[in-house]
Amino acid sequence: MLWVAWGQMRRRPAAFAGLAVAMFLAVATVTLFGSLIAAEVTAPASARQPEAGPGLMVIAGAFGEIAVLVAFFVVVNALGFALRQQHRELALLRTIAATPRQTRRMVRAQVVMTTVLVSVPGGAVGVVAAHRFLAALQRLGLAPGVRVPTTPVPVLAASAVALVVGLAASAVAARRVSRIAPAAALTASATxxxxxxxxxxxxxxxxxxxxxxxxxxxxxxxxxxxxxxxxxxxxxxxxxxxxxxxxxxxxxxxxxxxxxxxxxxxxxxxxxxxxxxxxxxxxxxxxxxxxxxxxxxxxxxxxxxxxxxxxxxxxxxxxxxxxxxxxxxxxxxxxxxxxxxxxxxxxxxxxxxxxxxxxxxxxxxxxxxxxxxxxxxxxxxxxxxxxxxxxxxxxxxxxxxxxxxxxxxxxxxxxxxxxxxxxxxxxxxxxxxxxxxxxxxxxxxxxxxxxxxxx
Known part of the structure; x- marks a missing residue:
């Protein structure tokens, strides 16, 4: 199923472009706020207490809780359309004896490959955005003496979180075509x-x-x-x-x-x-x-x-x-x-x-x-x-x-x-x-x- 999943992605790159962009933004966003949290955690004790205004942890949490939810909302929506555009192919696989488990495994493989492809560039953009965001905060007099640490942990954590959410979304999105009878799946692909x-x-x-x-x-x-x-x-x-x-x-x-x-x-x-x-x-x-x-x-x-x-x-x-x-x-x-x-x-x-x-x-x-x-x-x-x-x-x-x-x-x-x-x-x-x-x-x-x- 791994090669079938890769073949589908190569055959329909436009169908997965939206999913790739959504996953890219999700990884970049989680990396951005993860890097800010890491900067707060690794900062000297004297720099953790701001003289005026909210602390870096508060800012990262306030931004992150909404932005991350929106990012994953976009991921779920994009994944649903990626599956809809290959609904006919998934239904045909069901008619030639592909089991529901194999169909779901193929969809999961597509999510994993998409996440792997965007993790490095998304993480890099997130780190750069964290540096610029922190610099803007410091120009406003916030988070003095704090810097973004050089560590791959935020990128790895962002990729892991994006992957978990993508897999959860794939389980929901692939449920319809994998559970119904093969002939019904083929008919449903056009209605x-x-x-x-x-x-x-x-x-x-x-x-x-x-x-x-x-x-x-x-x-x-x-x-x-x-x-x-x-x-x-x-x-x-x-x-x-x-x-x-x-x-x-x-x-x-x-x-x-x-x-x-x-x-x-x-x-x-x-x-x-x-x-x-x-x-x-x-x-x-x-x-x-x-x-x-x-x-x-x-x-x-x-x-x-x-x-x-x-x-x-x-x-x-x-x-x-x-x-x-x-x-x-x-x-x-x-x-x-x-x-x-x-x-x-x-x-x-x-x-x-x-x-x-x-x-x-x-x-x-x-x-x-x-x-x-x-x-x-x-x-x-x-x-x-x-x-x-x-x-x-x-x-x-x-x-x-x-x-x-x-x-x-x-x-x-x-x-x-x-x-x-x-x-x-x-x-x-x-x-x-x-x-x-x-x-x-x-x-x-x-x-x-x-x-x-x-x-």
């Missing part, structure tokens, strides 16, 4: 189940309740614990986004039914087709919407919390926030937005590229390439609208909890212009990614693409 499973719905509701509890925890923090309220709000936004991912097929089908009406009126032909495609493949749409919601939700939450804390400090004169706090929040915003942007691009490109046979069938029944591209454009607009709406709801809930803790009012200070930039950025990532990938996917003879002679 999508219309309903989400009851366990998934129940888990989604449980996660949603957990997010609500975190929001309550954030809202009840005293004003002097604004940092704790901010971290709880940010963590709550991530938990709510996980709930959106679990409940996505149900939620997005309802939202597309509402938002798709204007598109159907403005473009009766391609708009109707785009709306029908999105509602018919709600699970695929959910996978595309979640990264957009992740980008908007996390970025919006960070920006609104920063503005709210800054305005509160300006009005009351109390030390709710400082220039150092603002810098740290901006750095965290850049990091989280980078992860979300990578996840958005990976997901949209993979989701569009895997539809080649679908586009070929539409061409065989009379659709032209320009019509298909207009349909994809309408789909991209609807995907952006649904993702922005869900992300805005999450950001609104999280920032309202933070505002309640800091100001006593659930109405936060909203940087309207900056939020519009986030929306524009989400659209600039989504629409070109879908249309450009679709332009490449509709090339080639339709008959060959449908029959599978060409991939």
């Amino acid at each position: 999508e189940h219309g309903r989400a499973g009851v366990p998934r719905l129940l888990l989604g509701v449980a996660v949603l309740v957990g997010g609500g509890l975190l929001l309550r925890l954030a809202a009840t923090r005293p004003a002097e614990e604004s940092d704790k309220a901010g971290q709880a709000s940010l963590l709550a936004s991530l938990v709510l986004l996980v709930a959106v991912a679990l409940l996505g097929p149900l939620v997005v089908r309802l939202l597309v039914g509402v938002l798709g009406a204007p598109v159907r009126r403005l473009a009766p032909g391609t708009g109707w087709l785009a709306d029908a495609q999105l509602r018919g493949y709600a699970r695929r749409l959910s996978s595309a919407v979640v990264p957009v919601a992740l980008l908007v939700g996390l970025s919006g939450t960070m920006m609104i919390m920063t503005r709210t804390a800054g305005d509160t400090t300006g009005m009351t004169g109390s030390g709710v926030t400082s220039a150092t706090d603002v810098w740290l929040r901006q750095a965290e915003l850049v990091l989280l937005a980078s992860f979300a942007a990578v996840s958005t691009l990976n997901t949209l490109v993979a989701a569009t590229a895997e539809r080649r046979r679908e586009f070929a069938l539409l061409r065989l029944v009379g659709a032209t390439r320009p019509q298909l591209l207009r349909m994809l454009g309408a789909e991209a607009v609807l995907t952006t609208a649904v993702g922005v709406l869900l992300g805005a709801l999450v950001a609104g809930a999280a920032s309202a909890a933070f505002s309640t803790a800091v100001t006593g009012s659930p109405v936060p200070s909203v940087p309207v212009a900056a939020c519009w930039y986030v929306v524009a950025g989400a659209a600039a990532l989504t629409v070109p990614a879908v249309v450009v990938t679709g332009l490449r996917a509709v090339r080639g003879p339709a008959a060959e693409l449908v029959s599978g002679d060409r991939d």
Whole structure:
């Protein structure tokens, strides 16, 4: 199975490119914060106690707990698409007597090989980022006399953690194709189940309740614990986004039914087709919407919390926030937005590229390439609208909890212009990614693409 796994990766490099980038970012992120923790641990005792501001361990922990969760969220999403793009091959292996255990072993081998390939470059980038991050903190007067130690432990630990999470994700992602009968697996590779499973719905509701509890925890923090309220709000936004991912097929089908009406009126032909495609493949749409919601939700939450804390400090004169706090929040915003942007691009490109046979069938029944591209454009607009709406709801809930803790009012200070930039950025990532990938996917003879002679 090892050689089969390697052959699949060589045959479909684009399918594993997104997974490799996600694993690279995960290794780099864990290495970054692991290196900062190692710097704190190995520093002289006199340098461990900062004169003013948070210590290096506190900063690394506050950044790391959110950034690492987001990184692994991106890894799980990327791995799911890598498996979906080779679903047909996995189903064929099942029909020629490959056992479920062998199928899962092949998927695990792909995760291991991907992790090995990205560990060294990811670790190197993480170490460089740790040096630069520490230098920036020292320019702000934090962590004086501390330096990043020369040790491979953070890189090795980051690779091990990324590997464990990747293997856990592979066990979940490969479960469907490995457990069902071979003939059913081959049939399922070309179809999508219309309903989400009851366990998934129940888990989604449980996660949603957990997010609500975190929001309550954030809202009840005293004003002097604004940092704790901010971290709880940010963590709550991530938990709510996980709930959106679990409940996505149900939620997005309802939202597309509402938002798709204007598109159907403005473009009766391609708009109707785009709306029908999105509602018919709600699970695929959910996978595309979640990264957009992740980008908007996390970025919006960070920006609104920063503005709210800054305005509160300006009005009351109390030390709710400082220039150092603002810098740290901006750095965290850049990091989280980078992860979300990578996840958005990976997901949209993979989701569009895997539809080649679908586009070929539409061409065989009379659709032209320009019509298909207009349909994809309408789909991209609807995907952006649904993702922005869900992300805005999450950001609104999280920032309202933070505002309640800091100001006593659930109405936060909203940087309207900056939020519009986030929306524009989400659209600039989504629409070109879908249309450009679709332009490449509709090339080639339709008959060959449908029959599978060409991939």
